[in-house]
Amino acid sequence: MYSYTKLNSNLGDIYVITNSGVLSNLILGTENFKEFRAKNKAAVLAQSGESLPVLNELKSYFDGDLKKFSYRLNLETGKKFQTSVWKELLKIPFGKLVTYKDIANKIGRPNSSRAVGNAVGANPLPIVIPCHRVVSKTGLGGYSCGINYKKKLLKHEGINYQDRFFN
Incomplete structure (x- = not known):
């Protein structure tokens, strides 16, 4: 099941989507997120802390402290x-x-x-x-x-x- 968390960044709103604890999507902007939600109505707001590791990495990236991400990714959605x-x-x-x-x-x-x-x-x-x-x-x-x-x-x-x- 998809869960999501919103991060406010200097780039604007970023929606972090996880599926069973694995990062599956990052969506930039509220309008793009609305399109995702229309296709994935079952997505739920993540429980407190569920997306914390990836949020911390994104914050570190935007603070200029992180150059490469280490969070587990789900690439299975692609061909x-x-x-x-x-x-x-x-x-x-x-x-x-x-x-x-x-x-x-x-x-x-x-x-x-x-x-x-x-x-x-x-x-x-x-x-x-x-x-x-x-x-x-x-x-x-x-x-x-x-x-x-x-x-x-x-x-x-x-x-x-x-x-x-x-x-």
Whole structure:
């Protein structure tokens, strides 16, 4: 059963969704959460402390003290290709950018940049699985939660994306 907790962050409201104690979704913004709730009516508000470890990690991230998350993740919601992309995203260091093409090459599918983009867009755990660190070779690319969230996350990590040139 899904349970959720809301975290107020400098990014806005973040909804932390767990399923049997494993992090399954992070949802940025109340409107996006309303869409999740419409599809998952059985989701209940988490009991006090149930989501505390992941909340502490998120707070540490936003305080600038955490560079890599260690909380248990549920990647079972994705298809095999998506899961391979998400696992590769977990390897991108804090404050670094890679392109969709870089990810395609790393997973051994060099002609699959567009499919990588689709998998990145389907990431159920933005921030924790750092899809905001993936850009197109000519600019920022997209972000499933909205491009303004991506810009704020990159700024938080000290990335001046406006000065970047991509090959």
